[in-house]
Amino acid sequence: MEQKKFTNLHEQMAYGALLEKLVNVSMIVLFISFVLYVGGFLAPLIPIEQLSTVWNLPLEEFLAQTDAPTGWQWVNHIHTGDYLSFAGIAFLVAITGICYLVLLIGFAKDGHKIYLFITSAEIGLIILAAANVMGGSGH
């Protein structure tokens, strides 16, 4: 059978361009928030000196000793140095979801039904994982 010729999706160029911008923004956010944290400009919820005595503990024990927030509770502590850095990390993980939304729109416009389904399914999984609906609090 002769090999069928395929071409790349044109959506991948838009994805690449958006991804580059978002990664750059997230790096700036991460860097600034981390400097504010370790530089002592914003007081952390868990003091760094204390953190270095408990970072060798299993997760459950760590949470019990520090009373660190789980799930999306960190949003309540965003004014603290350590959890402002969490915001930078959360933004970095969220980049894929944002880029997938761009793909979703592109596939919907182009009528790529299979890829529309795959993109929707992946966005569904991302929301499921990010929303913490499966895991409980961890405490």
Next chain:
Amino acid sequence: MNSSFFSPLLWSPGLTWAAENSDGATAAEPTSSLIAQSAVKLAEASQNLAQNPVGHAWWFWVILLFISTFLIGIFGVMAGIGGGVLFVPLVGSFFPFHIDFVRGAGLFLAMGSSLSAAPNLLKSNLASVKLAMPTVLTASGFSIIGAFLGLWLSSLNPAYIQGSLGVLILMISAFLFFNKSAVNPKVNPGDPLTLALGLGGNYYEPNKDIDICWQVHHSKKGVFIFMFVGLLAGMFGLGAGWAYVAVLNLVMGTPLKVAVATAGFALSVDTNAAWIYFNKGAVLPLIVVPSLVGIILGSKIGSRLLPKVKPELIRKLVILVLVIAGLRSISKAFGV
């Protein structure tokens, strides 16, 4: 403070040299030689740390993390295996952090190193969104299950995870050592899933000045394998970089260049297990941020050095480091 702990800092001249020459046309030999020396230093530093891993101020570990992940970023990209598979066993074995936090950080690293490389890979048409999407959907779905399984096992006894991670790392090392990639594998067109998803594409080959069209085969088998890969990736925080290239190239017949590039992109998409660790509280910014910045900077340099180095040499050095880290992980599980 033991001065030998600062030995990683001595790598900087080589890295500066590499960074300064990353845009220029340089011969493969000097670059490969510098990278080889850096890899040996990485292994030596890891052994030093194993002898006295505690008793330092927090900033010492943060700086050391940054330097280590910077090098992991360079090697991960050049060896085409992603950063997570190097980070988790090395940092889990030689740094004082609990394996739960290391695995959490490992998933962010696996993602972060590819996030920095992905835009260029997509724009150059080497990475294929079409090929990545079905494989990522499978792997990321199962990585959620793996993440829960890993955290549950670790809550029973961290040694279960540490020991099985060591065994897995040794198996991956053996797999990487014996795996023989094919540059342009021969495919049997007509596989129904491949046709339905249109799993193929084209890229420009500068060495031959031609556009190369490609397509894959055995897509069903490939997608099935990615279920297992995703499970392990989520369970151990390794990311799926160690398996992506091999499955795309050896099982699905993707041209090696496209397989490496698509793997680089796909890892940036697979974020679900990272969300699980994030929500469970197994993410410490003090570990994740310096590691991420280090690996992203390292990956940028690694992707620029890629055309100038001998991939086989890098691959063998990375395998050596993995074997050391795997053995250390097993010994740590037994409390040695």
